Amino acid sequence: MSKEFRISVKKKVNLSNFDPKDTGRFQNKDEVAKEIKELEQELQELQEKLIAGKEHAVLFVFQGMDCSGKDGVIKKVFAGLNPQGISAHSFKAPTEEESRHDFLWRTHHAVPALGQIAVFNRSYYEDVLITRVHGKVDDAEALRRFKHINHFEALLADNGVKVVKLFLHISKQFQLEKLISRIEDPSKNWKFDPSDLLERKSWKQYSNYYEELFEKCSKASPWHLIPSDNRWYRNYAVLKIAVEALRSLDLKEPPANPELQQLLAEIKEAEK
Amino acid sequence: MSKEFRISVKKKVNLSNFDPKDTGRFQNKDEVAKEIKELEQELQELQEKLIAGKEHAVLFVFQGMDCSGKDGVIKKVFAGLNPQGISAHSFKAPTEEESRHDFLWRTHHAVPALGQIAVFNRSYYEDVLITRVHGKVDDAEALRRFKHINHFEALLADNGVKVVKLFLHISKQFQLEKLISRIEDPSKNWKFDPSDLLERKSWKQYSNYYEELFEKCSKASPWHLIPSDNRWYRNYAVLKIAVEALRSLDLKEPPANPELQQLLAEIKEAEK
Numbered sequence: 001m002s003k004e005f006r007i008s009v010k011k012k013v014n015l016s017n018f019d020p021k022d023t024g025r026f027q028n029k030d031e032v033a034k035e036i037k038e039l040e041q042e043l044q045e046l047q048e049k050l051i052a053g054k055e056h057a058v059l060f061v062f063q064g065m066d067c068s069g070k071d072g073v074i075k076k077v078f079a080g081l082n083p084q085g086i087s088a089h090s091f092k093a094p095t096e097e098e099s100r101h102d103f104l105w106r107t108h109h110a111v112p113a114l115g116q117i118a119v120f121n122r123s124y125y126e127d128v129l130i131t132r133v134h135g136k137v138d139d140a141e142a143l144r145r146f147k148h149i150n151h152f153e154a155l156l157a158d159n160g161v162k163v164v165k166l167f168l169h170i171s172k173q174f175q176l177e178k179l180i181s182r183i184e185d186p187s188k189n190w191k192f193d194p195s196d197l198l199e200r201k202s203w204k205q206y207s208n209y210y211e212e213l214f215e216k217c218s219k220a221s222p223w224h225l226i227p228s229d230n231r232w233y234r235n236y237a238v239l240k241i242a243v244e245a246l247r248s249l250d251l252k253e254p255p256a257n258p259e260l261q262q263l264l265a266e267i268k269e270a271e272k
Numbered sequence: 273m274s275k276e277f278r279i280s281v282k283k284k285v286n287l288s289n290f291d292p293k294d295t296g297r298f299q300n301k302d303e304v305a306k307e308i309k310e311l312e313q314e315l316q317e318l319q320e321k322l323i324a325g326k327e328h329a330v331l332f333v334f335q336g337m338d339c340s341g342k343d344g345v346i347k348k349v350f351a352g353l354n355p356q357g358i359s360a361h362s363f364k365a366p367t368e369e370e371s372r373h374d375f376l377w378r379t380h381h382a383v384p385a386l387g388q389i390a391v392f393n394r395s396y397y398e399d400v401l402i403t404r405v406h407g408k409v410d411d412a413e414a415l416r417r418f419k420h421i422n423h424f425e426a427l428l429a430d431n432g433v434k435v436v437k438l439f440l441h442i443s444k445q446f447q448l449e450k451l452i453s454r455i456e457d458p459s460k461n462w463k464f465d466p467s468d469l470l471e472r473k474s475w476k477q478y479s480n481y482y483e484e485l486f487e488k489c490s491k492a493s494p495w496h497l498i499p500s501d502n503r504w505y506r507n508y509a510v511l512k513i514a515v516e517a518l519r520s521l522d523l524k525e526p527p528a529n530p531e532l533q534q535l536l537a538e539i540k541e542a543e544k
Contacts, residue, residue: 044351052462075354079316082347083391084362088355119355176543183536186528190324197539256458264455267469271448 005237006222013214013225015207020171022227029232036236039243040080046243047117049251051085054115056249057161060242061120063129064168065206066196067178068228070121073168076235077242078119087112090121103127103145104152114160124149125217129209133202142209146216153220163221164245166238167210168228172203277509278494285486285497287479292443294499301504308508311515312352318515319389321523323357326387328521329433332514333392335401336440337478338468339450340500342393345440348507349514350391359384362393375399375417376424386432396421397489401481405474414481418488425492435493436517438510439482440500444475 026032050056062070078086089110098106104124112118128145131137137145153163179200182192199206214223224241228234298304322328334342350358361382370378376396384390400417403409409417425435451472454464471478486495496513500506 071356074356078355079353080351081355083350083353083355083358083360084343084346084393086355087359090356121356176539180536180539183532183539187525189529189532190526192529192532194535197535253459254462257461257464260455260461260464263466263469264452267448267452267455 005224005226005241011215013211015169015211018169018225018227020169020174020227020229023230023233024237026233026236029236032232032236036239039239043077043239043243043246044080044082046246046251047081047085049253050117050246050249051082051115052254053251055160056251057112057114058117058245058249059112059120059156059161059163060117060245061123061125061163061165062168063122063125063166063210064228065170065175065203066193066199067175067182068168068170069231069234070168072231073228073235073238074119074121077239078117081117085115086117086119088119088121091123091126102148104148108152111156111161124152125213128213129206130199132209133199133205142212143216146213149217150219153217157220162245162249164241165221165223166226166241167214167223168226168234170228172200174229175200277496277498277513283487285483287441287483290441290497290499292441292446292499292501295502295505296509298505298508301508304504304508308511311511315349315511315515315518316352316354318518318523319353319357321525322389322518322521323354323387324526325523327432328523329384329386330389330517330521331384331392331428331433331435332389332517333395333397333435333437334440335394335397335438335482336500337442337447337475338465338471339447340440340442341503341506342440344503345500345507345510346391346393349511350389353389357387358389358391360391360393363395363398374420376420380424383428383433396424397485400485401478402471404481405471405477414484415488418485421489422491425489429492434517434521436513437493437495438498438513439486439495440498440506442500444472446501447472447475 050058062074064070074088078088087110089107091107094106107120107124110118110120128137128142128149132139132142156163179192179196182188214225217223224237226234226237226241322330334346336342346360350360359382361379363379366378379392379396382390382392400409400414400421404411404414428435451464451468454460486497489495496509498506498509498513
């Protein structure tokens, strides 16, 4: 499955070749309900091993157009995990202090320590997306940034941090329906951000820049393209990729410490 | 319930008057199973309101002797929440840099922003506990720190952060059994910390210092004493206190924005 949606470095991706409504070999969510239960359980067990072993870390990077469901999928897939082993970070427009640092500074600070999982809701990839659309970063600078990103992700990999990158792929129509529902449903008004309407006008440009970064930044860690017009399938696919990422670390139970046995006799004697 | 275990500021607490095996009006965990399900559901709903409203924050401070189950209860009660709205922080011995700051510096940095929940596994209270037991903080300094803590918690309260303090109360015998099980069970060896044995020798001193801080630091926010020899009751009590804490904020649904309706017509027109 995660191979199915993995983007190969070699060939240029054309996003319009990927159907955002794709649901793989499944027709509806009932067909994945049982597997989801099992995967959720497995993810929890894998996380406990990750925490105990302190030899690996996993960073999940979520990107996608506005309304693609980053918040929703993060909640759905990662609630259930031990909060002491996971942290989520949402990156908005940089603060003034952050702007006076290199573009990787603020995200570097938030990468997971060994034993931990971190989830990025948007990331340093915005620094080759919205900044380009807004004309703050030109093509030459974007090329340099692609390189810096690859080096940064290689550094993380060298330190035991597995970087799992997920693009939530929605259709332009899906976004429109979401935006309208945020206006029509008064309880969702607080989620509506007028700037989303503005960014929507640059849909094509965003798509092009995404296609370029998929091509240029899949060296140290591949991108996964998640068809996300169907919420249930999006959640299932991300959960499956998350489990497979942790499985791939081949996490071991922490070793027993035979020296402790001697201590046991002493403790029992002392407490008599 | 949360009142039941709330420590009054006025009277000095004698820990030996509190039975760590207490299970309130319940005999076993089956009796609370249904209520736990409901409380878990309610906690999730309250958290969503907290996130949406961004007017309040909640800080849960966990203290207790080694092996009192801080890790366990944090996992049990707070897994299930949206990871984007909760962060957990574990405070070990301070780093060199942290030691060169005042004792509240590192914890202040980790307090929750409005809309967020933070969980402290140990806290600034260690700075009037282990530091005193180890002779690094004398009585006069401890008195000054109690004052600083009260001022700090008042500052947080003034900024909309509700501080909920929980002491996991176990018996000395319970700790011994836990320590032994961490040695006897090879898969738990990694959890065994030899320094716990050393600290155990200062049990009485720790108890005295806890009693003193309960008396001196319950002004801005009360302490809750959780009987914790029975895991199921400990989990239930903490969950109930957590839900009651969020309930007490009287969280409102975020208000609708009537101005958006006009936008809707424009959007539909533009997308034709």
